[in-house]
Amino acid sequence: MKITMAHGSGGQETAALIEQVFASRFQNPVLAKMEDAAVVPGAHRLALTTDSFVVTPLFFPGGDIGRLSVCGTVNDLLMSGAIPQYLTCGFILEEGVEIEELEHIAASMADTAREAGVSIVAGDTKVVEGKGGVYINTAGVGFVPKGRELGADHCREGDVLLLSGTLGDHHAAILSARMGIENEIRSDCAPLCEGVAALLKAGVQVKAMRDVTRGGLATVLGEWAGRSGHGIRLEEEALPVSKEVEAFCGILGLDPLTMGNEGKFVVAVAKQDEDRAFAALKAARYCAHAAVIGRVEGPGDGVRMNTRLGGTRRVPALYGESLPRIC
């Protein structure tokens, strides 16, 4: 069997590959939790995560691979409940990269790291043959405050799901850039520190959080449903999608539910915290379009959506490749 682009989609084939090849061999109690950031024991509990970035083009409306590489890892740490603190970065450069491009990327990483309050403390650079491409890996370390325990397995019937903003912006921006389409769509690529801090400051009891990246909301919630053993119900009408992205999806036949984002997260909170969570999010940076999008139901096996037309449909996780090299 050979690796195909679908193995990198973040959807079902990616999950199967990880299970077959890696998880079965690297087994340990931390990895077994299969969260995007690993929380490991220590005097302080540490959260560790890693992400490689292969996005093309390197520069796109609303961001670049440098900003993306910091946001992606910072957001994974935040979602585990950690306060992000340190990043490492590994560059794999194809021969022929312009130094000026690399400087632009590094400056963007530095700006984003400052915005997110993290320090880049170690790095590595390798060069390979090729045509001027750039790959960046970042790994991140954060500290998880005592007593903070998050995860899909904490979800209970009646919990409310909020999304921090509109769906599909990053995906649509990358695709527009590749197709040479000029429009108003910008990647949402952003560090989610403020949104998360606002929830915690408001005293919201957060059950689980997840940034909605490759594979889209459908894939994230599919995983949550699987891990929690609870059904999840979405309200199509409530899903925030910008007019521009909606029009773009209409033309190309794309579904915002499986499109990748780089500055959005979904959060499950107890029913009694719904209003506080909503108000806190709305006031936070990058979260102005936050919305209550659904709820956790009783024991069940997947994600269902009440459609705009009054029907109900299953929402399957992404299968196949949605957009190669989106992050």
Add this chain to the structure above:
Amino acid sequence: MKITMAHGSGGQETAALIEQVFASRFQNPVLAKMEDAAVVPGAHRLALTTDSFVVTPLFFPGGDIGRLSVCGTVNDLLMSGAIPQYLTCGFILEEGVEIEELEHIAASMADTAREAGVSIVAGDTKVVEGKGGVYINTAGVGFVPKGRELGADHCREGDVLLLSGTLGDHHAAILSARMGIENEIRSDCAPLCEGVAALLKAGVQVKAMRDVTRGGLATVLGEWAGRSGHGIRLEEEALPVSKEVEAFCGILGLDPLTMGNEGKFVVAVAKQDEDRAFAALKAARYCAHAAVIGRVEGPGDGVRMNTRLGGTRRVPALYGESLPRIC
């Protein structure tokens, strides 16, 4: 200015690139130390490091990219004085990789992690177009015991330099594999936990340690001379090189001093600890050919070597690309 293969050599151009593009932008007190692993504050002090692996071929005599990717990061942590504990791994796969190859690589990583006593706790997989290549990034976290402070700036006149084994094996093995030459040369790719532990257990006061990888011993010692402000004197006669590698170098005109290794380290110890350090190393796994190879001199500006023929020569750091994609 464009990136060339020489920027990935681990020698002078790599150092210049890092300084120009990255270090100037990511500046913080931890990164400024420019060690291979960053030691950051915390209740326990943490050591963080990252390394990307792009070696070709993926499988070579004595190892494979999987074993290499664990050893490289474990060794960087060990050299900072840390006890390696957790790894993250990021895979960038080119379309067309055989799953069986990937399974072989993952198994090799798992075996090596077990040998080194570390857990792989987080991972990421991306797929790009290409011809079946595999890139692996590993980042590592370790804990530095209280009071352990290592670094080239601790070196003083009279300190003794020991090398843990023969030079050039990894480089010669990779080159042999690429050239289709059959010989007895095997990569030295190994985790250096036992050698380091043996020194500390013997009560040796270690001033500085560094694994001798890309760029070779000449590059490592050139950096030490620069940072410590002390001259370094090598004895050519004392440098351990296997007969096979020596013959190979003779034919191809290679210098073991600038060849990469993946299971060797150089250590600076106080003069009074010389015998203890030597005995401890010799008894440790992967260190049977350890040798005392030179000493730290008074204030000075570089590395000099007493040659076998009784002369003296300067030993410059690697300039240009020695062997692309050696690790």
